[in-house]
Amino acid sequence: MKLFKSKLAFLSPIIVLVVVLVFGLTLIPSVQPTPKNLPIVFVNEDQGVDIPNQGKVNMGKTIADMIQKTSQSTSGEEPAVKFISVSSYQEAKKGLDHRDYYAALVIPKDFSSKQASLRGPKPISPEIEIVVNQGINTAGSTMAGTVLNGMVDQINTNVRTQLLKAFEVQGGTVTTKQAAALVSPITKKVINVNETGTNSMNGNxxxxxxxxxxxxxxxxxxxxxxxxxxxxxxxxxxxxxxxxxxxxxxxxxxxxxxxxxxxxxxxxxxxxxxxxxxxxxxxxxxxxxxxxxxxxxxxxxxxxxxxxxxxxxxxxxxxxxxxxxxxxxxxxxxxxxxxxxxxxxxxxxxxxxxxxxxxxxxxxxxxxxxxxxxxxxxxxxxxxxxxxxxxxxxx
Structure with a gap:
């Protein structure tokens, strides 16, 4: 048959293979993408509190130190997230609007004073703000929000453990309000900025x-x-x-x-x-x-x-x-x-x-x-x- 005498016919399998390999390379970026150095801004506005026999206590600084340790990779590889500290929420918001950060973790001014109240008769749960920059990128902002939610949950667990030990030292008596506060010693307030809305193809x-x-x-x-x-x-x-x-x-x-x-x-x-x-x-x-x-x-x-x-x-x-x-x-x-x-x-x-x-x-x-x-x-x-x-x- 004339088809088998054509050089192009014999080359067709090789051409098809080249096309498959070239366009197969386009799949590489989508295979198990893992974040590296995802920028998240951290704001510590906590003013601290004076506690008798302990002096000045600033729980915001304690959280900042914990974040610094957890963000450092022990395996020598680049960490999944990279925390950048700024002095005020206004500065963080400016960075969010300029698409510099995917999210923000904000410690308010009264964080330490409210946390100290958890051991007293009138406990008030301190609040941490998680600001998610939705518009910058759907996958990136979702990942950043997940990381921060997990981090606050871990902080909650640590604070709850410390409070239980403190109450045990005091004799184990806990009021109804204190028991309610132990369920979630630290509350989360999630704020979405630069929102993608409901009719944006999920932000895409x-x-x-x-x-x-x-x-x-x-x-x-x-x-x-x-x-x-x-x-x-x-x-x-x-x-x-x-x-x-x-x-x-x-x-x-x-x-x-x-x-x-x-x-x-x-x-x-x-x-x-x-x-x-x-x-x-x-x-x-x-x-x-x-x-x-x-x-x-x-x-x-x-x-x-x-x-x-x-x-x-x-x-x-x-x-x-x-x-x-x-x-x-x-x-x-x-x-x-x-x-x-x-x-x-x-x-x-x-x-x-x-x-x-x-x-x-x-x-x-x-x-x-x-x-x-x-x-x-x-x-x-x-x-x-x-x-x-x-x-x-x-x-």
């Missing part, structure tokens, strides 16, 4: 919106490129004019994609608090991607398309992950160079952090990607050969 709306926008950018760039490739230009001036039209057409495509995707997301129930700002940002991102893809195609031809398809498959698993969950290779060498991550970061600011469409880090990066791409697109005119040059080369 920014990640979910990237794929249709990315595919729209590829489709638009390929269609315009193929259209231009069928046109014969007599001079470089004609070619340059066509490139200007390509850039302008990309802007129209981007606006249609940005506003269309925002309308569709809103129509299917995704909470879009700032329709105009979201649509403009998506349009900017789409235009930036369109220009970047067009710049590559202008130098490589249609052979450059697989680059962006591979970028889609390699980038998608990383976008939903916190950098602290990635392996060092993906965190240091893949994630920083993914242009699509700036789209997700910008959408997080708009969806969960109450920011407007403005000149911030994601916007500036996407803008400069677009500017650099425009330069490359126009520079590709040097490859163009006029009809006269083609005739001369043929002679």
């Amino acid at each position: 709306a920014p990640v979910s919106l990237f794929q249709p926008l990315w595919m729209a950018s590829i489709a638009g760039a390929v269609i315009i490129f193929l259209t231009l490739s069928k046109v014969r230009f007599a001079t470089r001036k004609e070619k340059f004019s066509a490139l200007i039209a390509q850039v302008l057409m990309g802007a129209v495509i981007a606006l249609v994609a940005g506003f269309g995707l925002t309308w569709m997301a809103d129509a299917i129930g995704v909470h879009i608090s700032q329709f105009g700002d979201t649509a403009l940002f998506l349009s900017l991102a789409c235009y930036s991607f369109f220009l970047m893809i067009s710049a590559v195609l202008s130098w490589t031809g249609i052979k450059g398309v697989p680059i962006f398809v591979i970028m889609l498959f390699f980038g998608a698993p990383l976008l939903a992950m916190a950098p602290e969950f990635m392996s060092p290779f993906y965190r240091d060498w893949i994630n920083p160079w993914l242009p699509i991550r700036f789209l997700v970061e910008g959408l997080r600011d708009l969806f969960f952090f109450g920011k407007n469409f403005s000149w911030n880090h994601p916007t500036s990066v996407l803008t400069w990607i677009g500017v650099g791409s425009i330069v490359l697109i126009f520079a590709s005119v040097v490859k163009f050969r006029s009809r006269q040059e083609e005739k001369s080369a043929a002679m």
Whole structure:
């Protein structure tokens, strides 16, 4: 049969194996991701209390020392969480709003005085605040909240043991109020900031919106490129004019994609608090991607398309992950160079952090990607050969 005489037919199993191996590598980031140095901010505002025969006691400092010991890895590996101490809740809140921390553990001013009251006739349970920064990343903030809840539970167990020993020394008499306080000597107050809400695809709306926008950018760039490739230009001036039209057409495509995707997301129930700002940002991102893809195609031809398809498959698993969950290779060498991550970061600011469409880090990066791409697109005119040059080369 002619099929078995074809070299391509014999190479097909090898090609399929290469495809499986290449795209199989995209699964690596999702296999048992474990956090390393997940940043959590710690605030100790405890003013302490004077106890007879003991002097000044500051239980907040005791907890801070315990946190420092538990966060240190004994195996030599990087710890799962990294506590950063700041002096005030205002400073911690600023870091949470700037996406520096996934959560905060706050010891209030009256913590020691209330804890000291647990041994008296009128016990008042002290309170620890756990502040979870939901909008920064669903997996990261959930993990941080779990760690802090477990830590407070452990503190509760230790305090309960100490109180029972103290009551035993006093003769074992415990009032009804003291017994009630022993159930949970320290109460937890969990506060969610920069909340993802109920209609945000479990906080993954920014990640979910990237794929249709990315595919729209590829489709638009390929269609315009193929259209231009069928046109014969007599001079470089004609070619340059066509490139200007390509850039302008990309802007129209981007606006249609940005506003269309925002309308569709809103129509299917995704909470879009700032329709105009979201649509403009998506349009900017789409235009930036369109220009970047067009710049590559202008130098490589249609052979450059697989680059962006591979970028889609390699980038998608990383976008939903916190950098602290990635392996060092993906965190240091893949994630920083993914242009699509700036789209997700910008959408997080708009969806969960109450920011407007403005000149911030994601916007500036996407803008400069677009500017650099425009330069490359126009520079590709040097490859163009006029009809006269083609005739001369043929002679």
